[in-house]
Amino acid sequence: MSAENDVRTLTIDEQEVSARPGQTILEVARENGINIPTLCHLDGLSDVGACRLCLVEIKGSNKLLPACVATVQEGMEVSTDTERLRRHRRTILELLFAERNHVCSVCVSNGHCELQAMAQEQGLTHVRLPYRYAKFDVDASHDRFTADHNRCILCLRCVRACAEIEGAHVWDVMGRGIDCLVITDLHEQWGNSTCTRCGKCVQVCPTGALFEKSKIGTERPKDPQFLPYLNLMREAQ
Amino acid sequence: MTIEELEQIAQSVRQENAKYDYEVNVCMDLACASQGSGKLKEELEKSAADSGKRILVRRTGCMGPCSHGPLVRIDPEERLYEHVPPAKAQRIVDSLGGAPIAELQCDLNEHFESQVRVVLENAGYIDPEKMDDYIARDGYKALLTVLLEMTPGGVIHRITESGLRGRGGGGYPTGLKWGTVAKAAGGVKYVVCNGDEGDPGAFMDRSVMEGDPHRVLEGMAIAAYAVGASKGFIYVRAEYPIAVSRLTTALREARRRGLLGNNIANTPFSFDVEIRLGAGAFVCGEETALIASIEGKRGTPRTRPPYPASSGLWGKPTLINNVETFANIAPIVRNGGKWFHDMGSERSKGTKVFALTGKIANTGLVEVPMGIKLREIIEKIGGGVPEGHTFKAVQTGGPSGGCIPAEMLDVGVSYDALLKMGSIMGSGGMIVMDDSSCMVNVARFFVEFCMTESCGKCIPCRAGTAQMHTLLTRISNGTGTLEDLELLEDLCVTVKEASLCGLGQTAPNPVLSTLKYFRNEYIEHIVNKRCPAGVCGMEAAAEVLA
Numbered sequence: 001m002s003a004e005n006d007v008r009t010l011t012i013d014e015q016e017v018s019a020r021p022g023q024t025i026l027e028v029a030r031e032n033g034i035n036i037p038t039l040c041h042l043d044g045l046s047d048v049g050a051c052r053l054c055l056v057e058i059k060g061s062n063k064l065l066p067a068c069v070a071t072v073q074e075g076m077e078v079s080t081d082t083e084r085l086r087r088h089r090r091t092i093l094e095l096l097f098a099e100r101n102h103v104c105s106v107c108v109s110n111g112h113c114e115l116q117a118m119a120q121e122q123g124l125t126h127v128r129l130p131y132r133y134a135k136f137d138v139d140a141s142h143d144r145f146t147a148d149h150n151r152c153i154l155c156l157r158c159v160r161a162c163a164e165i166e167g168a169h170v171w172d173v174m175g176r177g178i179d180c181l182v183i184t185d186l187h188e189q190w191g192n193s194t195c196t197r198c199g200k201c202v203q204v205c206p207t208g209a210l211f212e213k214s215k216i217g218t219e220r221p222k223d224p225q226f227l228p229y230l231n232l233m234r235e236a237q
Numbered sequence: 238m239t240i241e242e243l244e245q246i247a248q249s250v251r252q253e254n255a256k257y258d259y260e261v262n263v264c265m266d267l268a269c270a271s272q273g274s275g276k277l278k279e280e281l282e283k284s285a286a287d288s289g290k291r292i293l294v295r296r297t298g299c300m301g302p303c304s305h306g307p308l309v310r311i312d313p314e315e316r317l318y319e320h321v322p323p324a325k326a327q328r329i330v331d332s333l334g335g336a337p338i339a340e341l342q343c344d345l346n347e348h349f350e351s352q353v354r355v356v357l358e359n360a361g362y363i364d365p366e367k368m369d370d371y372i373a374r375d376g377y378k379a380l381l382t383v384l385l386e387m388t389p390g391g392v393i394h395r396i397t398e399s400g401l402r403g404r405g406g407g408g409y410p411t412g413l414k415w416g417t418v419a420k421a422a423g424g425v426k427y428v429v430c431n432g433d434e435g436d437p438g439a440f441m442d443r444s445v446m447e448g449d450p451h452r453v454l455e456g457m458a459i460a461a462y463a464v465g466a467s468k469g470f471i472y473v474r475a476e477y478p479i480a481v482s483r484l485t486t487a488l489r490e491a492r493r494r495g496l497l498g499n500n501i502a503n504t505p506f507s508f509d510v511e512i513r514l515g516a517g518a519f520v521c522g523e524e525t526a527l528i529a530s531i532e533g534k535r536g537t538p539r540t541r542p543p544y545p546a547s548s549g550l551w552g553k554p555t556l557i558n559n560v561e562t563f564a565n566i567a568p569i570v571r572n573g574g575k576w577f578h579d580m581g582s583e584r585s586k587g588t589k590v591f592a593l594t595g596k597i598a599n600t601g602l603v604e605v606p607m608g609i610k611l612r613e614i615i616e617k618i619g620g621g622v623p624e625g626h627t628f629k630a631v632q633t634g635g636p637s638g639g640c641i642p643a644e645m646l647d648v649g650v651s652y653d654a655l656l657k658m659g660s661i662m663g664s665g666g667m668i669v670m671d672d673s674s675c676m677v678n679v680a681r682f683f684v685e686f687c688m689t690e691s692c693g694k695c696i697p698c699r700a701g702t703a704q705m706h707t708l709l710t711r712i713s714n715g716t717g718t719l720e721d722l723e724l725l726e727d728l729c730v731t732v733k734e735a736s737l738c739g740l741g742q743t744a745p746n747p748v749l750s751t752l753k754y755f756r757n758e759y760i761e762h763i764v765n766k767r768c769p770a771g772v773c774g775m776e777a778a779a780e781v782l783a
Contacts, residue, residue, distance in 0.1 A: 048694070055735055059761065069540045087731070091727065099700040129704050178691070
């Protein structure tokens with residue numbers, strides 16, 4: 001059998017599916033209409049496996065695997081929606097809500113926020129953990145965009161979009177642990193940075209951390225769907 | 238360099254040493270040096286020169302029982318003197334050939350009796366900056382034997398046969414790892430030595446790198462031959478400046494002698510090593526973060542697979558082993574796999590170096606066969622908890638390890654047994670705690686360490702450890718509730734199971750193990766607002782009550 005015809009078969013949530021070698025569990029699941037929650041993953045960007053929401057159980061292993069980077073194996077039996085996974089997902093979302101200030105009612109992304117939607121999807125009704133009431137600065141120095149770090153969930157989509165798609169690598173991370181902060185250049189103000197003003201980071205940001213001044217609101221949600229098309233066009237060139 | 242030349246060097250060192258009637262070895266490792274062993278050595282040299290006796294004064298690496306420093310050992314009598322002040326140098330020189338000095342004598346027979354020294358076999362016997370000293374004690378013999386007589390497959394077989402498991406903490410079989418890298422496709426491969434020892438209270442790797450640097454280089458060169466690599470990196474934390482300078486000297490000497498570089502021993506095998514300094518991040522001890530750091534990127538781990546064995550440094554197959562693992566290689570090659578396999582317990586072979594610290598009489602470095610009972614390490618080798626206090630727990634494996642209570646001390650030390658008890662082997666830190674330690678406070682200390690050392694990449698570790706710290710702080714200041722405790726346990730499970738790398742996955746261990754064995758202390762703090770050990774101030778509770 002040639003490499004192109006090489007096929008893997010596996011089951012995801014007891015549904016038999018087929019896949020090409022090297023495909024991730026997430027890809028195959030979504031192709032087959034099986035939903036696995038994700039926050040840091042975005043079609044068109046490289047995967048980092050950081051949000052841990054896409055963890056799945058594999059039969060015969062006690063370890064949980066991130067579906068966005070774990071590749072399919074022949075005969076694998078994947079469960080994406082067990083009680084254990086649901087509990088972890090809720091706790092992870094609680095951790096996010098308690099980490100910084102996610103006050104939906106006063107947020108530009110209210111109603112079309114991926115974090116908010118995820119919480120609803122996972123049935124998160126309240127947060128048991130003590131809120132940390134983060135006090136980060138808001139960077140409004142850019143003439144078109146604003147960065148409110150208090151709403152950032154450190155998914156690093158902006159960092160990846162800027163480096164991988166725009167090729168500018170203006171965004172990066174500073175600090176460690178709970179003090180991590182996405183920064184522009186070497187912690188310059190966004191407005192004084194080498195930003196190319198393309199706005200991709202704003203479109204891929206899942207929350208209201210990065211937003212377009214006076215534009216993005218309920219009437220104009222963000223649209224990160226352009227990335228796969230952009231990549232396709234680039235490959236075609 | 239040939240084996241004959243190596244033998245000639247060893248011979249000339251022995252001849253040189255034979256000119257002296259006495260060898261005065263002064264421990265110049267950090268603990269002893271900080272207590273004035275540098276001045277002591279100067280005084281000894283002065284007195285020795287004036288005495289007219291034929292005396293060789295030698296600086297050495299760590300002799301082991303640091304709490305008894307500065308240490309001096311007189312050979313050939315093997316007299317050990319403890320707490321030697323520089324003023325006693327003249328007395329020591331005068332007493333050579335006569336009766337030992339009673340008040341300086343160090344009676345640690347019990348301490349040394351149960352130890353078996355493989356990794357530390359040269360510690361206290363060689364000058365770390367003299368390559369010839371190392372060669373005189375069979376150094377580089379293993380490398381030349383391997384290059385001239387063995388196939389790479391043969392070397393891997395010998396390591397596999399020995400049953401050696403990774404000494405960095407994970408305990409992955411070393412032979413299997415070498416075999417995987419050897420089989421990986423590609424012409425360029427790397428060998429990386431992990432010297433980023435970051436556990437609080439652990440200093441085994443520092444001591445090996447400072448006291449016997451050539452041993453690490455030899456192990457790396459043998460590994461490179463076995464897996465087909467020609468370039469190596471030693472990743473050392475910048476907080477170890479002496480280790481860096483000793484390794485730099487060792488590298489220069491080894492290159493000069495032709496034991497590193499192109500066509501070693503006139504064979505087609507070439508290998509050289511570069512030193513890379515870490516910038517003080519604990520997480521860089523995790524292999525994928527370490528690789529990112531060597532590549533010049535932010536030191537954050539990535540998900541595995543792919544494992545470094547197939548895609549590591551710059552995407553090439555990479556062998557990563559810890560300092561102590563590499564330090565075991567030369568003796569295994571020299572003495573055979575079976576010799577090593579005969580030591581230790583059923584599934585953990587050989588010996589392990591531990592750094593004993595905390596509330597114990599003989600703090601310092603010890604090397605014991607695997608399978609030895611914890612009680613023997615603590616009571617016999619460590620000399621037990623100082624008088625007036627009773628033993629409470631021993632913490633193994635650093636911040637990611639667990640606390641083991643008194644009733645479990647008769648368990649033999651091995652990777653699997655420690656894991657079963659809720660702790661880990663880790664790199665080999667062992668912190669002994671007595672009844673003056675509060676277990677809630679201990680757990681809080683280690684969680685705080687993990688919180689500040691978390692890289693911030695994945696949510697469970699970044700936000701989870703911070704929340705655990707908040708809850709533990711509440712409990713220890715008297716404002717904790719039983720709901721907080723329940724929440725804490727819940728969080729521990731998620732952080733343990735959902736974190737990306739080993740740091741997060743093991744961060745809850747101190748909490749889980751203290752909850753398992755010392756739950757009543759948590760309850761005392763929460764319900765009765767009282768810290769049994771009297772460590773926690775319970776400030777907040779006191780305010781409320783007032």
